[in-house]
Amino acid sequence: MDPDYFKSYDMCWGTLGTVRPFSNFYPERDAEEIQAALEKKDTLNLVRILTNRSNAQRQVIAKTFEELTKKDLEAALKKALSGDLESVLVELLMPPMQYEALRLQQAMAGLGTDEETLMEILSTRSGTQLKEISAAYKQLYKKDLEKEVKGETSGDFAKLVVALLNKENGFGVIQRDVESLAASLNGKKADATPWINILTSRDSDHLNKVFMGLELQSGQMVNELVEKRFSGDFRLGLKVLVQCIQNPDVYLAKRLTTVKPPLLQSIMVAHSEEDLLCIRAAYRKQTGTSLYTALQNQFKGDYLHALLAICRSED
Structure with missing residues (x-):
C-alpha cells in the first residue's frame, strides 16, 4: 500500500475504536471533495475521506452533500461504485444502530436464518443499544423486531434470543x-x-x-x-x-478468522468506533498474525485500502 496514503490522517486518540472524530473537520470541504471524486471516480479520495471521519461526522457530510448537490450521497456512491468497495462505503454511511438493524434483517432474510450472527449482535450489545436497534428496525422495515425474531426461530433458542432482545441487568446472588x-x-x-x-x-x-x-x-x-x-x-x-x-473481543476475533469477507467487513464496520483495537489485539494473540497483515494477504485494490483504513495499523 502507498506509504503516503495516511499522511493526511489527523486522529484524536483516547478510545478503543480505530476510527475517531477528525479534528480538522470541515463538512463543506469534504462534501465538495466527495462531489469531485465521484465525478472523476477517484476512489482513493472517497476512501480517504469516508474512512477518516467518525460516523457522526459522516452524517453531517451526507446532509451537507445533499444541500450542495441536491443529491443523496448513498445513491451517488451506489451509482459511481460497485462491488465490495460500494458495499463498505455505503455501510460506513449508516448510523450505527440502523446498521445493526440491517445486519439483523440480513441474518433473517431468505431461506434459513444465520443464527450465529443473530447471537453475535444480541450478545455484544447492551440492553439500551438493543432498544435503539429495535426502534431503528421498526423505522427501516415497518416491522416489529421481536415478532420477526420469533417468526424465524423456535423452541428454547427462540426464548433465548427474545430474552436477549429484552435484556435488563437485574440482581442475582x-x-x-x-x-x-x-x-x-x-x-x-x-x-x-x-x-x-x-x-x-x-x-x-x-x-x-x-x-x-x-x-x-x-x-x-x-x-x-x-x-x-x-x-x-x-x-x-x-x-x-x-x-x-x-470475553467478547476474543469471540469476535475468532469470528474474524473463520467468516466470509462480508461478515468480516460487517464486524469491522460495526466495531470500528468502539472496540476494534481490542479485537485486533485478540486476533493477534489467537493467530500470531496482525489483522492488518491478514487483510493484505486476503484482499487487494481499493477494497483493501478501505479495510486497512478501518483497521488503521499494524499490531
Missing part, C-alpha cells in the same frame, strides 16, 4: 445462580430455563463469577457443560452467549 445452573444439568434432559433467565439478566462481572463457581463445583469448563448437555440451535446460541460474557 452468585451462589444461588451457581446452584440453579448446576441443578438444571442434573436431569436426563438439561433444563434450558435457568440458563436463559440468568444469563440474560445479570451483568458480565456477576456471570463470570457464576461461571467460576459452576466450574469449581462441576470440574468442567462452562463451554464443555454446554456442549455436552444441550443440542441444536440452543447449544449454538448458548455457546456464543457464554463466550461473549467471558
Whole structure:
C-alpha cells in the first residue's frame, strides 16, 4: 500500500475504536471533495475521506452533500461504485444502530436464518443499544423486531434470543445462580430455563463469577457443560452467549478468522468506533498474525485500502 496514503490522517486518540472524530473537520470541504471524486471516480479520495471521519461526522457530510448537490450521497456512491468497495462505503454511511438493524434483517432474510450472527449482535450489545436497534428496525422495515425474531426461530433458542432482545441487568446472588445452573444439568434432559433467565439478566462481572463457581463445583469448563448437555440451535446460541460474557473481543476475533469477507467487513464496520483495537489485539494473540497483515494477504485494490483504513495499523 502507498506509504503516503495516511499522511493526511489527523486522529484524536483516547478510545478503543480505530476510527475517531477528525479534528480538522470541515463538512463543506469534504462534501465538495466527495462531489469531485465521484465525478472523476477517484476512489482513493472517497476512501480517504469516508474512512477518516467518525460516523457522526459522516452524517453531517451526507446532509451537507445533499444541500450542495441536491443529491443523496448513498445513491451517488451506489451509482459511481460497485462491488465490495460500494458495499463498505455505503455501510460506513449508516448510523450505527440502523446498521445493526440491517445486519439483523440480513441474518433473517431468505431461506434459513444465520443464527450465529443473530447471537453475535444480541450478545455484544447492551440492553439500551438493543432498544435503539429495535426502534431503528421498526423505522427501516415497518416491522416489529421481536415478532420477526420469533417468526424465524423456535423452541428454547427462540426464548433465548427474545430474552436477549429484552435484556435488563437485574440482581442475582452468585451462589444461588451457581446452584440453579448446576441443578438444571442434573436431569436426563438439561433444563434450558435457568440458563436463559440468568444469563440474560445479570451483568458480565456477576456471570463470570457464576461461571467460576459452576466450574469449581462441576470440574468442567462452562463451554464443555454446554456442549455436552444441550443440542441444536440452543447449544449454538448458548455457546456464543457464554463466550461473549467471558470475553467478547476474543469471540469476535475468532469470528474474524473463520467468516466470509462480508461478515468480516460487517464486524469491522460495526466495531470500528468502539472496540476494534481490542479485537485486533485478540486476533493477534489467537493467530500470531496482525489483522492488518491478514487483510493484505486476503484482499487487494481499493477494497483493501478501505479495510486497512478501518483497521488503521499494524499490531
